[in-house]
Amino acid sequence: MNDAEPNPQIWVDADACPAVIxxxxxRAAERTQVAVTLVANQWLxxxxxxxxxxxxxxxxxxxxxxxxxxxxxxxxxxxxxxIPLAARVLERGAEAVNPRGERYTTDTIAERxxxxxxxxxxxxxxxxxxxxxVFHARDRQAFANQxxxxxxxxxxxxxxxxxx
Numbered sequence: 001m002n003d004a005e006p007n008p009q010i011w012v013d014a015d016a017c018p019a020v021i022x023x024x025x026x027r028a029a030e031r032t033q034v035a036v037t038l039v040a041n042q043w044l045x046x047x048x049x050x051x052x053x054x055x056x057x058x059x060x061x062x063x064x065x066x067x068x069x070x071x072x073x074x075x076x077x078x079x080x081x082x083i084p085l086a087a088r089v090l091e092r093g094a095e096a097v098n099p100r101g102e103r104y105t106t107d108t109i110a111e112r113x114x115x116x117x118x119x120x121x122x123x124x125x126x127x128x129x130x131x132x133x134v135f136h137a138r139d140r141q142a143f144a145n146q147x148x149x150x151x152x153x154x155x156x157x158x159x160x161x162x163x164x
Contacts (some may be wrong), residue, residue: 007035008154011068011094013080014038014054020140021079021099024147026052032151037071039064077150083112095150100135101142 010025022038029036029051036052038044041063044054057063065085072078074093080086086096086104096104104112 006073008073008075008077009035009037011072011076011078012036012038013064013068013078013082013085014040014044015042015064016081017079018099018135020135021143024140024144025079028147028151032155034151034154039067075154077147083109086112097143097146097150099143100139101144101146103146 010029012022012025014022017038025036026047026049028034030049033051038046038052038054039057040054041057041059043056046052046054055067057067062085065080065082065088068078068080068085069088069092072089072092072094076089076094078086078089078094078096079099080089080096081098083104086098087109089096090104090106090109098104
């Protein structure tokens with residue numbers, strides 16, 4: 001990576017991101033000096049850190065998603081539960097993971113989009129599909145493991161002795 005190339009960073013679709021996941025990200029930002037940006041259409045409290053910032057976007061359907069998709073660069077990581085946003089992120093050469101630690105990949109995103117659209121159709125037809133599963137400690141651990149993998153890959157790609 002040359003000096004003109006900005007360092008990869010983490011973008012968080014923060015409106016629906018669990019607080020425990022944000023805390024993991026805040027600690028990782030301090031530990032590794034990686035930039036973490038929370039994007040939401042509401043004001044967010046962030047720790048006093050030069051590595052963490054919040055970007056408040058105007059309300060509106062997909063405003064936070066659009067803001068992330070416009071700013072993300074190849075090598076960045078996006079934390080989102082939104083499958084269409086994950087697809088957009090992958091198209092831009094970035095990586096995406098949901099707060100439960102499930103990676104979105106170019107191999108699986110089409111199937112996930114199809115399933116999402118099918119479930120939307122069922123809900124539109126009045127079928128009760130239930131909500132998301134309860135967030136467990138194993139989900140938090142799976143997320144932390146995926147984050148550690150991304151951070152390790154980022155560290156190995158950086159010239160030695162150069163912080164994030």
